[in-house]
Amino acid sequence: MRFKVKVVNIATKGPLIAILNHEDATLLDLQALDRIKIKKGSKEIIAAVDISYSKKDINKSEIGLFLDIIEKLNLKNKEFIDICVEPKPKSLEFIKKKLDNNPLNKEEIDSIIKDLVENKLTEVETTYFISACYINKMSLDESVYLTEAISKNGGKLKFDKKFVVDKHCSGGVPNNRTTPIIVPIIAAAGLTMPKTSTRSITSPAGTADCVEILAPVSHSKEEIMKIVKKTNACMVWGGTLDLASADDKLIKLERILDLDPEGILLASILAKKSAVDSSHILIDIPIGKETKIKDVKQGRKLAKKFIKIGKKLGMKIRVILTDGSHPIGNGIGPALEARDVLLILQNRGPLDLKNKAVCMAGIILDMVGIKNSQKKALEILESGLAYKKMQEIIKAQGGNPNIQPEEIQIGKFKHEVKAKKSGKVNYISNNKISRIAKIAGAPFDKGAGIDLFVKIKSEVNHNSVLYTIHAENKEKLIEAIKEELDKAVIID
Structure with a gap:
């Protein structure tokens, strides 16, 4: 059936939406959130239906399309396109299966994630998947399958290196900005560390927010490859890279629901590490009554799962449980945290943050077989090599390598x-x-x-x-x- 395009000058950056007049929807037997396939030549896209009951908005034989679809199909206002009714995806059966507390196999989880990435699942349906995984906890195998599916259905960076190292922190501690100290230490030691990080979700600053004070963090995959080739490392925002797009969609809804199913959490973290080709990963789990992980018993249980899943995925993972009972460092907020980082790299700054970062860097060096790793990490920092490497990374990412802590606004x-x-x-x-x-x-x-x-x-x-x-x-x-x-x- 042919429809005339009416451009809706809104970009949702979320689910793909098409608006039909209620008479056309009735004719096609479509309800709100049913799916249609929109075709233009060899290009096609799946969108969820919204229904307009006002002729002032969408007339009969018109279809209102948001800018997301307009751009993907390169459409123009008043252009004619073909649409047809799209059946519900098979993956809905698998979501119901999980809701009934039945385990999912590799193919079923892959089907869910593939449909999620291709926008064949609505946000409501995806919410049911998250809820099912929260109520009926995922097995270790299901978490492995989910990690593989998220990684497989997203972009990937490939480095021709024996070791590609990474780190992750489960969060909950103000500042605790170890990453921008660890990365230059590791890179100065000759190892590859392409670090993708998030912006703040609920905290006063995320790693990307902090690093952005010193250098741009939004880079293409091609730019990242050049930066890493030049400096051994990068510190970039993962939000523009489409490395684990399914994960981004899941996280968005988890935030709204305030749910964080453990099985999805494990897969989310490790899929992102897999996307940047990580072979050795250090995971920091701060323990404290105001952090995500409240006690040592809970932390050890989570650590074992990380290690087991990592092993099945061919990753070497080490987990440390750290004191998360109070802030680490002096500054809390992007600029104040960036100032702490530069001060430490210049052998000034808060000792608690310095000591934790050096300890973690030493563990990463030990993981790849470097002897006297703690001593080596400290030497790299105190000799000025880490600061020099940080300047190289800042310059490669387009920042001012000579910026001083006192110059940060x-x-x-x-x-x-x-x-x-x-x-x-x-x-x-x-x-x-x-x-x-x-x-x-x-x-x-x-x-x-x-x-x-x-x-x-x-x-x-x-x-x-x-x-x-x-x-x-x-x-x-x-x-x-x-x-x-x-x-x-x-x-x-």
Whole structure:
């Protein structure tokens, strides 16, 4: 059946939507969210149907198409196209199977992910898959199949190297910005480390937000290959690379639902590592009552699953359980964290963050057989080799390699939070510190956040500064000050 295109000047960057007049939908026996196939010459695309009941919007024999479809099929307004009804995908049967608490095999999971990537599943149907995996936990084999399916149905970077190393942190600790310190240490040691990272999801800064203060992080696959060839490493945002597009779709809905099924979590992390050809991966699981993993028992259980799945996928994985009970580093927020990173690479800066990053770098070196790995990692940092390598990476990614920590722009509006009594710091709340930093504007306002001046067990005097809140505008600073500031740092 032929329809005249009416361009809807909106891009959803999500599910592909086509709008039909209700009379045409009735004629074709289509309900909202049913599927149609849209054809233009040899090109075709599957879209979900939305129905218009107003002739002012979509007339009979018209089809309203969002810019996502217009661009994919190179369509013009008032152009004629063919559509036909598309049957429900077979993968829906497999989603129902999982809802009924039956295990899925490799082919069934691959079918679900393939349909997800090809936009044959609606967001509602994908939500049922996530819910099924949350209620009826995935087996180890199912997680392996899901990892393989996400990796197979996405893009991939291939490096002709014996070792390609990587690291991941399960999160929940403010700052903890080890990646931009580890990567130049590892690259300076001669190993390949193509690090793709996320922007902030719920924190005051993600690794990509922090690195972007120093250099652009949005690069094509071709650019990444050149950067890594030149420097042994990169630190880029994975969001533009389409390396694990199914994973991006799953994560988007998981955030809305506030669900994080363990089986999908494992597959999500390892699929992204597989997409950049990683052979050796160090996983950091911070343990604390305000982190994702609350206790050591839960952490060890998760660690075993990472190692087992990695082994089945041909990856060597090592997992460390670390102290996530309080922030690590001084700055919280993109610019403040980038400042910490440069200070450490220049042999200044917070010791807790330096020590953790060096320890992790040493473990990665040990994983590939380098002897005296901890000593080697420390030597690379303290000799200035890591800083020199960082400058190379910044330059290769299009940044200023000579930028100094003091030149990084921090929010000019600030408020000092002072101790109300003398004593010893016995608790720093990850959640409250993060919340205050976010209300101040982080991560979207790059210079916003918190500069933390105390650690656990620090001795403080009455009226000494515990931390400073920074903001890029006065209104956000005022909002941040309304929080329970004294509950972020507890003094006994």
